[in-house]
Amino acid sequence: MIVNLSQIHQIESVAQSPFYLCDDAVFGINYDRIVAAFSARWPQMILAYSYKTNYIPWLCRLIRDKGGWAEVVSRLEYELALKVGQDPARIIFNGPVKSADDIELALLNNSIVNLDSAAEIDHLLRYAQTHPDSLIPVGLRINMGLSDANGCSQIQNQLPVSRFGFSPAGPEMMQLKQRLQAIPNCQVVSLHGHTSTSSRSLACYQTITRTLCEMAEWHFPQTVQYINIGGGMFGDVPPEMGFADVPTFDQYAAAVGEVLQASDWAAANKPTLVVEPGIAMSANVISLVTRVIGIKTIQNRTLVTVDASVFHTKPTQHSRNQPWTLIPADESARSSGVFSVVGSTCMEKDYLLTDVSGPLPQVGDYIRIGQAGAYTVVMSPPFINPAPAIVAPHGENFKIIRTRQTLDDMFKNYHF
Ligand SMILES: Cc1ncc(COP(=O)(O)O)c(C=O)c1O
Incomplete structure (x- = not known):
C-alpha cells in the first residue's frame, strides 16, 4: 500500500499524527x-x-x-x-x-x-x-x-x-x-x-x-x-x-x-x-506514520525526534530495525546520512530506529515504519500520550477503524 503526502495530510486532518495504517x-x-x-x-x-x-x-x-x-x-x-x-x-x-x-x-x-x-x-x-x-x-x-x-x-x-x-x-x-x-x-x-x-x-x-x-x-x-x-x-x-x-x-x-x-x-x-x-x-498489515518534530546532533550522532514512541512500533523494544520510508513534506533535496529516530517519551531508550542510513529527514517530514502489526496495538497502553488512531486506506478513501484516544477515554475509569 503506497500512501502519498496528500493522503497523509487528509488522514491527519481527522486522525492526528502519529497514526497507524492498516492494510x-x-x-x-x-x-x-x-x-x-x-x-x-x-x-x-x-x-x-x-x-x-x-x-x-x-x-x-x-x-x-x-x-x-x-x-x-x-x-x-x-x-x-x-x-x-x-x-x-x-x-x-x-x-x-x-x-x-x-x-x-x-x-x-x-x-x-x-x-x-x-x-x-x-x-x-x-x-x-x-x-x-x-x-x-x-x-x-x-x-x-x-x-x-x-x-x-x-x-x-x-x-x-x-x-x-x-x-x-x-x-x-x-x-x-x-x-x-x-x-x-x-x-x-x-x-x-x-x-x-x-x-x-x-x-x-x-x-x-x-x-x-x-x-x-x-x-x-x-x-x-x-x-x-x-x-x-x-x-x-x-x-x-x-x-x-x-x-x-x-x-x-x-x-x-x-x-x-x-x-x-x-x-x-x-x-x-x-x-x-x-x-x-x-x-506486515500495520505500519505507523509519525511526524518529524526535531533534529539534533549530539557528539556526531544525528537524532531525529518524532511524535510517536517505541511503544507504538515495538513495545517489546527488540533490537531490530523495522523497514521504514521517509515521506518528505516538500520536494527539496535531502542529503543522505546515518541517523536514529527517537520518540516522544522521556525515556532514554525510546529508539524507534537505530543507526539507519538513508535520506536525512527534515522537520515536518513523515516517517512510516512497517512490520508494526504484531504485539503492538495490543501491548501498548497509552504512555504519556493517547493511543493513536488506526486508519484503513481503501483506494482514494480511508476508514477510521479506531479513533485516537482522548483524555476522557484514558481517564474514565479513574476516580478523581
Ligand atoms: C496458544 C498460542 N497460539 C498462537 C500464538 C501466536 O503466535 P505467533 O504470534 O508467534 O504466531 C500464541 C502466541 O504466543 C499462542 O500462545
Whole structure:
C-alpha cells in the first residue's frame, strides 16, 4: 500500500499524527496464502487467528467473514470474538488461566477448550458432574520439549522448559489419564502444542506435529479429531530485519504435512490440522506514520525526534530495525546520512530506529515504519500520550477503524 503526502495530510486532518495504517487487504492475502499452503498438504485444516497478536475488531471481523476461526486466551478475547459475530463453535479457548465460569461458558457454546493445568481439570470435573447427560469434548495442551541437534533449548529466550500444558510422559501423564478416565462423560478431541520458539524453525514444527500424533495414537486414538500445532511461524519478513533462515508458508506446510502423512494414526483417522498464526497474519498489515518534530546532533550522532514512541512500533523494544520510508513534506533535496529516530517519551531508550542510513529527514517530514502489526496495538497502553488512531486506506478513501484516544477515554475509569 503506497500512501502519498496528500493522503497523509487528509488522514491527519481527522486522525492526528502519529497514526497507524492498516492494510486489511494484506491481512486477507496472508489468510489465503497460509490456508492454501497447508490445505495443499493436509486438506482438513483450519486457520484460527491468534487474537492476542492484534485484536483490532475490524481484522477479527475479516476472519469471521472468511470463515476462519478465532484463537483466544482470555475471557476478554472470548467475549470480543462473540461481539464481532464469530460463531462460538469456531472459537478455540487456550491460555493458562481459565476460570470455572470461562470453561462452562465455552463448553456450553460448543467452543473448543484446550485445558492447560490440573486446576482446569478440576473445573472440568465439576462441569461434567453438573451436566451428567452431555458428552463433553475437550482439548489438552501438551508441553513440548524442543531442542536443537546440540541439545540447546529452542523455547523462547532459551528457557529450559515451556511452562504450558501437561507433560507428555512420566507419572504426570499417567495421573492426567487417571483423572480424565474418572470423568466418563468427557472425551479428549483436541491436542494442542503451540510453543513459542526463538528460531521458528521447521524442525520445531515437525517435533510438535510428531509429538501430538504420537500422543493421540498412544493415549486417545479413538477420540482425537484436532491436531493443533499453534502459531509461531514467520510471516513475510523483509531482509533488512536481518533474520536468517526464514521458511515460507509452503515450507512450513510441507514439513508439517510430511509428519502427518508418515503417522499411521493420522493417515487412518484424518484429524483436522489447526494452525494459530498471529505474527504471520498481522505483522506486515500495520505500519505507523509519525511526524518529524526535531533534529539534533549530539557528539556526531544525528537524532531525529518524532511524535510517536517505541511503544507504538515495538513495545517489546527488540533490537531490530523495522523497514521504514521517509515521506518528505516538500520536494527539496535531502542529503543522505546515518541517523536514529527517537520518540516522544522521556525515556532514554525510546529508539524507534537505530543507526539507519538513508535520506536525512527534515522537520515536518513523515516517517512510516512497517512490520508494526504484531504485539503492538495490543501491548501498548497509552504512555504519556493517547493511543493513536488506526486508519484503513481503501483506494482514494480511508476508514477510521479506531479513533485516537482522548483524555476522557484514558481517564474514565479513574476516580478523581
Ligand atoms: C496458544 C498460542 N497460539 C498462537 C500464538 C501466536 O503466535 P505467533 O504470534 O508467534 O504466531 C500464541 C502466541 O504466543 C499462542 O500462545
